Amino acid sequence: MSDPLPEPLYVPALCLVVLVGIAGSGKSAFAARHFRPAQVVSSDACRAMVADDERDQSATQAAFEVAHLVIRHRLARGLLTVVDATNVEPAARRPLLELAAEYDVPAVAVVLDLPEQLCVRRAGERASRPVAAGVVRRQYAQLRAGVPTLAGDGFAAVHVLRSAAEVDAATVATRRSAVDRRDEHGPFDVIGDVHGCREELEELLDRLGYVLHRDEAGRPVGARHPAGRRVVFVGDLIDRGPDPAGVLRLAMGMAATGDALAVAGNHEHKLVRALRGAGPGGRVKVGRNLARTLELLVAEPEGFLAEAFAFCARLAGHLVLDGGALVVAHAGLKEAYHGRDSGRVLAFALFGDTTGERDEYGLPVRLPWAEDYRGRAMVLYGHTPADEHEWVNNTLCLDTGCCFGGALTAVRYPERELVSVPARREYFPPVRPLRDPAWPRPQQEPSQREPRAS
Incomplete structure (x- = not known):
């Protein structure tokens, strides 16, 4: 007998989905597999948009200004929006929660909480933009400190995936609001x-x-x-x-x-x-x-x-x-x-x-x-x-x-x-x-x- 399929990760049909995970955890691949390209606002894509190079960290502030502007306009139009960024620091999540509240939509966190060593290896093996092991470990420490507080931060729901197998098996389904x-x-x-x-x-x-x-x-x-x-x-x-x-x-x-x-x-x-x-x-x-x-x-x-x-x-x-x-x-x-x-x-x-x-x-x-x-x-x-x-x-x-x-x-x-x-x-x-x-x-x-x- 085959194992039962896992329950889908339900998200409201109109909401702000905030992906949370360190470099190498597979956030971008997860977003691409479960959401349409137009629904995903990627910090890397915004960095490339303003600096012609998604690796240019000097363009990070400008990239997030663009990302927040796009998020604002999508939520104003009543469109489901997914934020593809590390979002491991409370300071990064706070403006996203404020945008969701401003437009009266729930915010849902999807946390890719994969083992540290797996993410260090994946991030270092990237062909286009490898990330140093020290950076990944610092992000991991921030993630470990932040995961227990996510529900209290104001997220309507928090979904945590703790292994590569869970990420691979996950499915996402939208659920209409009662209204x-x-x-x-x-x-x-x-x-x-x-x-x-x-x-x-x-x-x-x-x-x-x-x-x-x-x-x-x-x-x-x-x-x-x-x-x-x-x-x-x-x-x-x-x-x-x-x-x-x-x-x-x-x-x-x-x-x-x-x-x-x-x-x-x-x-x-x-x-x-x-x-x-x-x-x-x-x-x-x-x-x-x-x-x-x-x-x-x-x-x-x-x-x-x-x-x-x-x-x-x-x-x-x-x-x-x-x-x-x-x-x-x-x-x-x-x-x-x-x-x-x-x-x-x-x-x-x-x-x-x-x-x-x-x-x-x-x-x-x-x-x-x-x-x-x-x-x-x-x-x-x-x-x-x-x-x-x-x-x-x-x-x-x-x-x-x-x-x-x-x-x-x-x-x-x-x-x-x-x-x-x-x-x-x-x-x-x-x-x-x-x-x-x-x-x-x-x-x-x-x-x-x-x-x-x-």
Whole structure:
């Protein structure tokens, strides 16, 4: 029986791959075997570009200036990029990690940690540019000191290959980010903030043409459209309304059968953090809304809370759909963040473009990002409730405050047709009135306006 093939080294489809290894470890051969030539930014090639000689060490600073410029432009365009250099010193890796953070892509280290003597021999036998044994040994000492700290340096993943056999057997595979669902095509029905309003959600799904499926107890556990349409929830399924558990049960059932997609809202994000106990941002303060939701989830049959946690924990911060023509994010998303996956992007998607200040109602002040939006993708979102919303530069907010006594609203994509159902009552008093004369609405050209929801 043959030995099983090793697991591929998975890297995100959009990321910065940083090769780390001393001279003679085979970095350039590894890059050439696993990546396209255009994806690889080589320090030796850049040195040759600026000095006509890849061995000219006096051109090293200029070579890395060129390399960093190329990396910057590739990441700005959303292209996977591989850095072929020794990168054994923290000072060499630091600007690469900063570039990855600037463009909101993960950095992945692939370390070729081969035996010192093997690399000394290989480097000395090079026909075109042999490297002295002392240089290789110095690089090896730097590598040994740096490998244990790589994960803490800020790399999203660190793959270490410790022998020539491991390097030869290695394969590399790309894995799409959770936000990249470009191969998911419509038609979609994008639904605004539900906030526990299960009855209104059932009514809205019925008006949209979905057939509800119920369990033995009569509870809705799924819904399917006869024409194959699918729902996309903009987040904030829970809290405030009367039945957050029922809304989760229905949304989870639809997601499990492929009839719905969903993004995380700030309320799901807080629920996950509360159930984990702690995490980025520290321990969660459980207010009355979240406390009530937790009580209702705990009261459900055994296993439901764990299923709800797993569902919410898997939700992406935003989704790029339909070949990039549609982006759904809870609080909206500017074009530079579409398809990117970082803490900064997640914060924008969950909370919007906040200033850190509070308005007269004690709510966060948010900048009107949609007024400056000129992106190709339609952006559909929620988070900021009002009695009605209008299209602004191919973006639309769908939160019409159902839990506050407003309505639950959906938009049919790509038709841009609005459908809404009124709330049965006010379940939770709004901090800011849904129709607030002091709250400025964006001004639009007549051609941008859309008809009111039905």
